[in-house]
Amino acid sequence: MMQEKKVITKKSGDFSKWYIDVIKQxxxxxxxxxxxxxxxxxxxxxxxxxxxxxxxxxxxAMGVDNAYFPLFIPESYLEKExxxxxxxxxELAVVTIGGGKKLEEPVIVRPTSETxxxxxxxxxxxSWRDLPLKMNQWCNVVRWEKRTLxxxxxxxxxxxxxxxxxxxxxxxxxxxxxxIEAYAEVYREHLAMAGVxxxxxxxxxxxxxxxxxxxxxxxxxxxxLQSCTSHDLGQNFSRVFDITFQNKEGKEDYVWQTxxxxxxxxxxxxxxxxxxxxGLVLPxxxxxxxxxxxxxxxxxxxxxEFSDKAxxxxxxxxxxxxDDRAQYTPGWKYNEWELKGVPLRLEIGPREAEKDEVVMVxxxxxxxxxxxxxxxxxxxxxxxxELQRAAFERSRTFMDKNxxxxxxxxxxxxxxxxxxxxxxxxxxxxxxCEAKIKQETKATTRCLPLDAKxxxxxxxxxxxxxxxxxxxxxxx
Amino acid sequence: MMQEKKVITKKSGDFSKWYIDVIKQxxxxxxxxxxxxxxxxxxxxxxxxxxxxxxxxxxxAMGVDNAYFPLFIPESYLEKExxxxxxxxxELAVVTIGGGKKLEEPVIVRPTSETxxxxxxxxxxxSWRDLPLKMNQWCNVVRWEKRTLxxxxxxxxxxxxxxxxxxxxxxxxxxxxxxIEAYAEVYREHLAMAGVxxxxxxxxxxxxxxxxxxxxxxxxxxxxLQSCTSHDLGQNFSRVFDITFQNKEGKEDYVWQTxxxxxxxxxxxxxxxxxxxxGLVLPxxxxxxxxxxxxxxxxxxxxxEFSDKAxxxxxxxxxxxxDDRAQYTPGWKYNEWELKGVPLRLEIGPREAEKDEVVMVxxxxxxxxxxxxxxxxxxxxxxxxELQRAAFERSRTFMDKNxxxxxxxxxxxxxxxxxxxxxxxxxxxxxxCEAKIKQETKATTRCLPLDAKxxxxxxxxxxxxxxxxxxxxxxx
Numbered sequence: 001m002m003q004e005k006k007v008i009t010k011k012s013g014d015f016s017k018w019y020i021d022v023i024k025q026x027x028x029x030x031x032x033x034x035x036x037x038x039x040x041x042x043x044x045x046x047x048x049x050x051x052x053x054x055x056x057x058x059x060x061a062m063g064v065d066n067a068y069f070p071l072f073i074p075e076s077y078l079e080k081e082x083x084x085x086x087x088x089x090x091e092l093a094v095v096t097i098g099g100g101k102k103l104e105e106p107v108i109v110r111p112t113s114e115t116x117x118x119x120x121x122x123x124x125x126x127s128w129r130d131l132p133l134k135m136n137q138w139c140n141v142v143r144w145e146k147r148t149l150x151x152x153x154x155x156x157x158x159x160x161x162x163x164x165x166x167x168x169x170x171x172x173x174x175x176x177x178x179x180i181e182a183y184a185e186v187y188r189e190h191l192a193m194a195g196v197x198x199x200x201x202x203x204x205x206x207x208x209x210x211x212x213x214x215x216x217x218x219x220x221x222x223x224x225l226q227s228c229t230s231h232d233l234g235q236n237f238s239r240v241f242d243i244t245f246q247n248k249e250g251k252e253d254y255v256w257q258t259x260x261x262x263x264x265x266x267x268x269x270x271x272x273x274x275x276x277x278x279g280l281v282l283p284x285x286x287x288x289x290x291x292x293x294x295x296x297x298x299x300x301x302x303x304x305e306f307s308d309k310a311x312x313x314x315x316x317x318x319x320x321x322x323d324d325r326a327q328y329t330p331g332w333k334y335n336e337w338e339l340k341g342v343p344l345r346l347e348i349g350p351r352e353a354e355k356d357e358v359v360m361v362x363x364x365x366x367x368x369x370x371x372x373x374x375x376x377x378x379x380x381x382x383x384x385x386e387l388q389r390a391a392f393e394r395s396r397t398f399m400d401k402n403x404x405x406x407x408x409x410x411x412x413x414x415x416x417x418x419x420x421x422x423x424x425x426x427x428x429x430x431x432x433c434e435a436k437i438k439q440e441t442k443a444t445t446r447c448l449p450l451d452a453k454x455x456x457x458x459x460x461x462x463x464x465x466x467x468x469x470x471x472x473x474x475x476x
Numbered sequence: 477m478m479q480e481k482k483v484i485t486k487k488s489g490d491f492s493k494w495y496i497d498v499i500k501q502x503x504x505x506x507x508x509x510x511x512x513x514x515x516x517x518x519x520x521x522x523x524x525x526x527x528x529x530x531x532x533x534x535x536x537a538m539g540v541d542n543a544y545f546p547l548f549i550p551e552s553y554l555e556k557e558x559x560x561x562x563x564x565x566x567e568l569a570v571v572t573i574g575g576g577k578k579l580e581e582p583v584i585v586r587p588t589s590e591t592x593x594x595x596x597x598x599x600x601x602x603s604w605r606d607l608p609l610k611m612n613q614w615c616n617v618v619r620w621e622k623r624t625l626x627x628x629x630x631x632x633x634x635x636x637x638x639x640x641x642x643x644x645x646x647x648x649x650x651x652x653x654x655x656i657e658a659y660a661e662v663y664r665e666h667l668a669m670a671g672v673x674x675x676x677x678x679x680x681x682x683x684x685x686x687x688x689x690x691x692x693x694x695x696x697x698x699x700x701l702q703s704c705t706s707h708d709l710g711q712n713f714s715r716v717f718d719i720t721f722q723n724k725e726g727k728e729d730y731v732w733q734t735x736x737x738x739x740x741x742x743x744x745x746x747x748x749x750x751x752x753x754x755g756l757v758l759p760x761x762x763x764x765x766x767x768x769x770x771x772x773x774x775x776x777x778x779x780x781e782f783s784d785k786a787x788x789x790x791x792x793x794x795x796x797x798x799d800d801r802a803q804y805t806p807g808w809k810y811n812e813w814e815l816k817g818v819p820l821r822l823e824i825g826p827r828e829a830e831k832d833e834v835v836m837v838x839x840x841x842x843x844x845x846x847x848x849x850x851x852x853x854x855x856x857x858x859x860x861x862e863l864q865r866a867a868f869e870r871s872r873t874f875m876d877k878n879x880x881x882x883x884x885x886x887x888x889x890x891x892x893x894x895x896x897x898x899x900x901x902x903x904x905x906x907x908x909c910e911a912k913i914k915q916e917t918k919a920t921t922r923c924l925p926l927d928a929k930x931x932x933x934x935x936x937x938x939x940x941x942x943x944x945x946x947x948x949x950x951x952x
Contacts, residue, residue, distance in 0.1 A: 030596060030599070030600075032545070032546035032548070032592070032596075033546070033549070033550050033553065033592060033595055034546060034548040034549070034550055034583050037546035037547075037548055038546070039543070039544070039545050039546065039596055040543055040544035040545075041543055042541035042542060042543050042611065045541075045542050045543045045544050046541075046542070048544075049542065065518035065521075065522075066518060066521050066522070066525065067515070067516055067517055067518050067521045068515070068516035068521050068524075068634065069508070069515050069516075070508035070509070070510060070513035070514070070515065070632055071513075071585075071616055071618065071632050072508070072510040072513055072569075072618075072631070072632065073509070073510070074509050074510060077509065089576070090575060090576055091575055092573075092574075092575070092576070093548075093571045093573070093574050093575075093583075094571060094572065094573035094574070095569045095570060095571050095572075095585065096570065096571075096572045096573065097568075097569070097570035097572065097582075098568075098569050098570070098620040098631075099566060099567055099568070099569075099620035099621075099622065100565070100566055100568070100620075106573075107510050107569075109547075109571065109585070116508070116509060119509055120506060120508075120515055123506070124506075129803065135518065139616070140547055140615070140616065142547065142548075144574040144575035144576075145575075146575065155548070155574075156546055156547050156548065158544065327605065
């Protein structure tokens with residue numbers, strides 16, 4: 001018997017080390033050989049597949065079609081939109097050799113696909129009849145990052161990027177909203193992660209956008225994670241890529257565009273927000289395994305038979321796994337599946353087999369209960385709902401408790417020195433002022449919440465007139 | 477009303493031009509901006525998604541887990557396996573600049589992932605308990621090709637690549653067989669494409685493999701398409717990447733490995749094999765739309781109502797599309813959906829609405845029949861099965877008719893000059909002899925069919941002793 005338990009750092013002790021330990025010990029991922037790249041191991045990739053399934057359905061429901069565009073973009077394409085190239089050029093990977101020869105024009109490995117997709121849109125769109133054109137792709141993108149962290153910031157990551165073209169700005173704005181709403185639903189209802197949706201500041205918006213909207217979640221260390229974004233591109237790209245259409249009145253016009261993306265960074269947030277000292281804690285809706293059955297004294301025929309029966313009875317309804325490996329003790333398995341964050345564990349020993357019941361242990365609170373087999377599926381159903389609800393509740397409570405108003409810059413600095421978290425404060429919307437706040441406190445504007453109301457106030461930093469309270473935090 | 481019909485070259489006239497026309501007019505794909513790359517438009521990508529769904533289930537059923545490995549491979553990794561680097565170095569894309577700086581070690585954009593995956597396997601495998609290790613990834617790969625053709629040979633393509641490590645060679649060989657069998661099933665049962673599975677010759681096998689097995693299909697122009705491959709890698713990679721395990725006896729040993737891949741090339745084969753002068757002809761199982769409903773005089777309320785009702789009644793059971801666009805005539809729509817290869821068309825006009833029936837037209841033979849609404853779903857079910865069967869039957873008949881025995885080199889050359897197709901002939905298995913045949917006739921060994929029996933014969937080219945009849949053809 002191999003019984004060496006896997007050990008991780010306590011989350012409450014050293015959060016950064018805990019994060020890396022959990023990823024390794026729960027078998028989510030490993031480092032790739034090229035600096036900043038990562039390997040998604042099956043358990044980690046299954047999380048992405050689950051998120052993808054969910055989000056893909058929502059994207060289709062918006063009338064968006066999946067397609068696939070090339071990985072390689074001519075360097076000249078990227079240079080067309082001034083802000084776009086400025087934003088992305090510091091982090092590009094460039095192919096200069098192809099088929100043994102130096103390329104006449106180097107090609108960029110896509111950091112995002114606006115330019116290559118919009119060059120195609122220009123070919124495909126002629127008339128109002130071709131609009132709206134709504135496409136999405138699931139793919140890998142590359143940004144050469146200096147400081148990397150698995151899932152959160154890696155040289156290569158996986159994502160979906162949606163791209164649409166519309167006849168009017170109004171219609172494009174609706175799409176920007178629909179996308180962020182779909183994302184927020186996935187975060188709230190599936191990943192059980194509370195967050196705030198809002199407009200990015202001018203300096204924090206997407207390079208090339210008129211306006212960007214993001215969903216910002218608060219991590220346990222008081223730093224914020226920009227969890228996804230949706231952009232109003234206006235006519236910025238259609239003008240440089242010459243994407244015109246003949247409108248119903250027969251006049252040529254540039255299309256109005258949006259783009260929006262959701263990446264494997266979400267998995268980093270999921271780990272951070274829900275995990276505890278014992279490892280991952282996965283909300284039932286995204287957990288690759290929802291229920292694990294661990295037989296005790298599995299060499300006894302009545303235990304084996306009872307465990308097999310329970311597995312068969314549950315497998316159609318839940319993602320259930322029977323861990324009947326002989327080389328590990330039940331205790332080792334408990335530890336293993338706790339590490340992997342499986343919501344419910346069923347323990348089945350001779351006593352349970354005799355009484356026709358199972359011991360059910362929930363991952364988040366470790367509360368135990370005996371459940372008669374007769375009502376098992378119904379009880380599991382209830383418990384999974386309860387675990388999902390409780391996970392979101394904990395996340396929301398944490399965010400609420402760690403969102404503070406700062407009326408003065410002193411208060412602002414004190415919060416940033418101390419517990420950190422989200423800060424709501426008036427800001428004058430001046431970029432220089434924003435830069436100084438960042439320099440002095442590490443806090444950046446995260447967003448102007450969509451539900452923020454116009455008020456009269458003074459900028460928390462410079463005292464100038466301000467009309468809205470923005471959300472600040474140190475960002476990942 | 478826009479009524480300009482889309483026109484394509486006849487398949488029976490200029491096959492190559494027909495192929496390009498169909499891809500364009502059926503809206504499957506477009507050319508990407510970087511030479512040799514392609515864009516999968518939604519209709520073409522939907523074909524890939526369908527194939528993926530089918531194959532993914534078969535891969536999981538083999539106990540293989542999905543994972544994801546990095547796009548970038550250090551140049552030094554690729555150089556470890558001598559044959560592997562020789563095979564792939566002429567077609568590599570190399571990143572030499574990252575984040576604005578020249579890289580110390582250039583990185584390769586994966587042409588296939590043996591090297592980067594096996595470097596990880598070496599870390600993960602220690603004991604017989606870690607075996608077998610079976611992983612698969614769905615991803616993009618890049619090979620810098622000189623002559624490209626959409627779907628068939630492109631600089632970037634999409635595929636799945638499975639990679640396994642086993643304790644014994646016997647177990648690895650079983651996996652090689654399981655993979656090719658899963659592929660052949662997808663080809664035969666879903667893509668309705670007949671083909672021959674068999675061993676590749678030494679010169680045609682995968683760079684780094686001990687043995688390769690492929691599935692070869694015959695295209696209408698008499699050329700063969702290598703449609704997928706499964707490789708016995710022996711210990712070639714485990715020795716250079718040092719993937720060792722402690723066996724049950726406590727001794728260190730190198731693992732035995734396999735790899736196997738199936739790509740978007742399959743879509744090229746699908747188009748070529750089934751299409752006709754009117755465009756695509758899609759087997760029902762892979763068709764993104766199985767039934768299209770075209771209302772005639774759709775402004776008449778009884779037609780609209782009847783069409784909507786038919787759509788609602790069928791949509792749970794089939795992939796059905798109601799084409800109620802007002803700006804196109806029924807005739808234009810017939811042409812459009814024929815081009816797109818949709819298996820069944822339902823025409824619904826005032827006459828049909830009155831008689832409570834529909835006119836059903838099958839795409840392959842254009843036969844029409846009136847079907848009462850009462851039995852419509854059942855009849856569609858039958859017809860889709862029949863269309864699927866008929867498609868495979870045509871493919872098999874074509875292959876059988878175009879597979880010829882060549883007893884002499886004269887016969888061999890005559891076939892290659894004339895109708896081409898598959899040739900079965902004795903071959904001495906000498907690489908020089910093989911090279912000469914290719915030089916003189918363009919035919920290469922495609923494979924030694926898995927069911928080939930040992931016989932006594934003389935090589936069709938050099939007359940030396942030969943033990944098996946090989947399959948020859950000009951290859952794509």
